[in-house]
Amino acid sequence: MPHVVIEYAEAHLGEPAITALMQAAYEVCATSGVMQPEDVKVRAIPLRHLLLQGGAESFVHITLSLLAGRTPEQKEGHAIALRTRLTADFPDIDALSIDIRDMDPAAYKNAFGSGERGDRVLV
Numbered sequence: 001m002p003h004v005v006i007e008y009a010e011a012h013l014g015e016p017a018i019t020a021l022m023q024a025a026y027e028v029c030a031t032s033g034v035m036q037p038e039d040v041k042v043r044a045i046p047l048r049h050l051l052l053q054g055g056a057e058s059f060v061h062i063t064l065s066l067l068a069g070r071t072p073e074q075k076e077g078h079a080i081a082l083r084t085r086l087t088a089d090f091p092d093i094d095a096l097s098i099d100i101r102d103m104d105p106a107a108y109k110n111a112f113g114s115g116e117r118g119d120r121v122l123v
Contacts, residue, residue, distance in 0.1 A: 010046035
């Protein structure tokens with residue numbers, strides 16, 4: 001259950017740019033071969049209050065949480081693919097960082113609706 005959480009400077013990156021950035025992040029994840037496209041969840045959190053140094057005005061930080069089991073090479077390759085796509089598509093972002101984290105499958109649990117009756121599937 002990959003989770004892509006995008007934190008961004010709200011004053012610099014509003015609509016429709018954040019929607020395009022979310023779509024770009026999804027596309028990189030969906031085509032990575034590291035995860036199933038239908039499992040990817042992307043959300044964005046606007047930040048109103050932040051302190052940036054060195055003259056930076058815009059900031060995007062992406063946290064990608066994956067169930068443990070990917071190799072360091074897979075995670076690094078995915079981080080590089082995200083960085084490459086986002087810096088190409090959004091050159092006005094001053095500071096971009098990406099953190100890929102492992103979720104412990106013994107500790108990560110979820111429930112979601114399934115089927116016409118809305119039965120809960122517990123994982």
